[in-house]
Amino acid sequence: MKEYHLKTIKQFVVAGSIAGSAALLSACGGSEQAAGIAPNVYTDSLFAVMKADRTNYTKLVVKRLGPAGAGAVKPDEHWEDIPNGTLLPAQMFRAGAEAVAEMTDDFTYSLQSKWPINSQNAPKTEMEKQGLEYIAANPGENFYGEETLGGVTYYTAVYPDVAVSDACTTCHNEHKDSPKTDFKLGEVMGGVVIRVPLKSS
Amino acid sequence: MMPYLSYLAVLIVAAMLAACESKEQQLLAEGQQIYQKNCKVCHAQGINGAPILGNRKMWSARAEQGKETLVEHAIDGFGLMPAKGGKADLAKADIEKVVAYMLSQLD
Numbered sequence: 001m002k003e004y005h006l007k008t009i010k011q012f013v014v015a016g017s018i019a020g021s022a023a024l025l026s027a028c029g030g031s032e033q034a035a036g037i038a039p040n041v042y043t044d045s046l047f048a049v050m051k052a053d054r055t056n057y058t059k060l061v062v063k064r065l066g067p068a069g070a071g072a073v074k075p076d077e078h079w080e081d082i083p084n085g086t087l088l089p090a091q092m093f094r095a096g097a098e099a100v101a102e103m104t105d106d107f108t109y110s111l112q113s114k115w116p117i118n119s120q121n122a123p124k125t126e127m128e129k130q131g132l133e134y135i136a137a138n139p140g141e142n143f144y145g146e147e148t149l150g151g152v153t154y155y156t157a158v159y160p161d162v163a164v165s166d167a168c169t170t171c172h173n174e175h176k177d178s179p180k181t182d183f184k185l186g187e188v189m190g191g192v193v194i195r196v197p198l199k200s201s
Numbered sequence: 202m203m204p205y206l207s208y209l210a211v212l213i214v215a216a217m218l219a220a221c222e223s224k225e226q227q228l229l230a231e232g233q234q235i236y237q238k239n240c241k242v243c244h245a246q247g248i249n250g251a252p253i254l255g256n257r258k259m260w261s262a263r264a265e266q267g268k269e270t271l272v273e274h275a276i277d278g279f280g281l282m283p284a285k286g287g288k289a290d291l292a293k294a295d296i297e298k299v300v301a302y303m304l305s306q307l308d
Contacts, residue, residue: 048247051246051247051248054249055249055250055281058249058281059250059280059281063281139241139242140237140241140242140243140244140245140246141245142246159246160242160246160248162242162243162246162248162249163287164243164248164249164281164283165281165283166283184287185283185286185287185288186239186242186243186286186287186288187242188242
């Protein structure tokens with residue numbers, strides 16, 4: 001019963017994320033007909049949905065049902081190994097990104113860092129590196145640019161991912177695979193990279 | 202003689218008003234600096250539900266609670282916001298300045 005409950009929560013949150021993004025895409029007419037919307041407004045809007053879903057999962061599920069609330073669930077990196085384990089907010093965010101990647105190529109998003117616990121989450125393109133450098137050096141600011149990859153021009157936006165609780169800093173600072181162990185509350189830990197194809201060159 | 206005294210009184214009052222305004226501007230400028238250094242990282246973006254600077258939709262209900270309540274929430278932490286936004290070295294006076302600055306952005 002508990003497992004069913006948790007699965008339902010996860011499905012609900014991921015579905016909400018996907019539905020929100022899909023609604024935005026639908027409203028904009030998809031990338032091919034998006035001439036009427038500036039790329040930064042489009043990516044800002046996508047990020048607004050992502051932010052809202054992540055905040056709501058943190059507030060309405062993790063905080064309400066986790067150790068700080070009812071104690072019914074245990075948010076943990078290894079949530080799958082725990083009977084009442086549930087995903088950390090950053091993991092739920094990644095789950096959303098993976099679900100979207102299965103659904104469409106019209107845009108992609110990922111959570112990256114210059115100091116990733118998992119090396120797969122390190123920046124790969126020059127623009128990703130440049131964007132992550134910029135948002136770390138300019139807290140609260142976004143980064144926007146265009147890059148050409150495999151003959152396709154992409155609009156790439158990078159938004160800050162901030163250490164918003166002790167759970168973020170403690171987990172990263174104490175993790176055996178973390179390349180940085182002195183994160184502080186309020187510090188930019190990484191960034192959300194949203195990439196939208198503009199045209200084939 | 203009397204007209205000169207009246208002019209003098211007007212000048213003194215005007216100077217006092219200018220000084221008050223200048224003091225208020227100074228406090229807001231200090232609040233802005235504190236904001237940029239400590240608060241912008243979340244409040245520019247709405248990270249973790251933080252009300253975005255200048256966003257009336259997000260601020261209206263909060264502003265209605267009054268500056269004192271907002272200062273108290275910022276100091277003690279509220280909702281998902283950690284106490285002092287995690288910047289433990291900020292004094293109450295700093296928080297008061299930054300809350301005043303953020304509220305001023307709704308004017």
